Amino acid sequence: xxxxxxxxxxxxxxxxxxxxxxxxxxxxxxxxxxxxxxxxxxxxxxxxxxxxxxxxxxxxxxxxxxxxxxxxxxxxxxxxxxxxxxxxxxxxxxxxxxxxxxxxxxxxxxxxxxxxxx
Amino acid sequence: xxxxxxxxxxxxxxxxxxxxxxxxxxxxxxxxxxxxxxxxxxxxxxxxxxxxxxxxxxxxxxxxxxxxxxxxxxxxxxxxxxxxxxxxxxxxxxxxxxxxxxxxxxxxxxxxx
Numbered sequence: 001x002x003x004x005x006x007x008x009x010x011x012x013x014x015x016x017x018x019x020x021x022x023x024x025x026x027x028x029x030x031x032x033x034x035x036x037x038x039x040x041x042x043x044x045x046x047x048x049x050x051x052x053x054x055x056x057x058x059x060x061x062x063x064x065x066x067x068x069x070x071x072x073x074x075x076x077x078x079x080x081x082x083x084x085x086x087x088x089x090x091x092x093x094x095x096x097x098x099x100x101x102x103x104x105x106x107x108x109x110x111x112x113x114x115x116x117x118x
Numbered sequence: 119x120x121x122x123x124x125x126x127x128x129x130x131x132x133x134x135x136x137x138x139x140x141x142x143x144x145x146x147x148x149x150x151x152x153x154x155x156x157x158x159x160x161x162x163x164x165x166x167x168x169x170x171x172x173x174x175x176x177x178x179x180x181x182x183x184x185x186x187x188x189x190x191x192x193x194x195x196x197x198x199x200x201x202x203x204x205x206x207x208x209x210x211x212x213x214x215x216x217x218x219x220x221x222x223x224x225x226x227x228x229x230x231x
Contacts, residue, residue, distance in 0.1 A: 042124075
C-alpha cells in the first residue's frame with residue numbers, strides 16, 4: 001500500500017485480556033518501529049526491527065509486551081494480561097532502507113491503534 | 119542522556135497571527151539530528167523538517183521557518199500567518215542510536231478563525 005497500515009484502529013480490552021496489534025509497513029521498507037503514545041504525551045520508543053531481526057527492544061515496558069516480524073514485513077505487537085496503564089495509542093512506523101532517506105524523511109507513521117483497557 | 123522539552127503545552131492564536139513553538143533538547147552526542155512532526159486529529163505523524171547538528175543554517179519553507187541554535191540547544195518552529203488547518207499537535211524529536219527517536223511531549227496549537 002501507499003502508507004503504513006495499522007489494525008485494528010480501536011481496541012477495547014478487558015483487564016487481563018491478551019491483545020494483538022498489527023502493522024503493515026510500506027512495501028520494501030526494511031526498518032520497522034513501534035512506539036507507545038500515552039494521552040497528552042509524545043511517542044515513546046518500544047522496539048525496532050531490521051527485516052525480521054529485532055535489533056532493539058529496550059523500550060518494551062515489561063515482559064508482557066512481545067513483538068515479532070517473522071517474514072520481515074508485517075509485524076505484530078502482542079500484549080499479554082493487559083492492564084489499565086497499557087491504555088495508549090500504539091504507533092507503527094517504517095523507513096526507507098537507505099539511511100540517508102531516513103535522515104531526510106524520518107519515518108512514515110501509521111495512524112495507530114488506540115487501545116483502551118477497562 | 120537524550121531529552122527533548124517542549125514547555126508550551128497548548129497555544130491558541132487567531133488566524134493570520136504568527137506563532138512560535140519552542141523546543142529545547144539535551145544530548146551528549148556531537149552529531150545528532152532534530153525533527154519536527156505534525157500530528158493532526160487523524161493521528162498519524164507527518165514529517166515536517168530535519169536538521170543536522172553541524173548545519174545551523176535556518177530554513178524557510180513557505181509559511182514555516184525553523185531557527186536552530188546550538189548555543190542554546192534550541193530548535194524553534196515558527197508558523198507565519200497561521201491558518202485553521204495548522205491546528206494540530208506538533209512534536210519536536212531528537213534522533214538517537216539505532217534510529218531511535220526521542221520525542222517531546224508536544225505542543226497543541228489551536229488556530230481560531
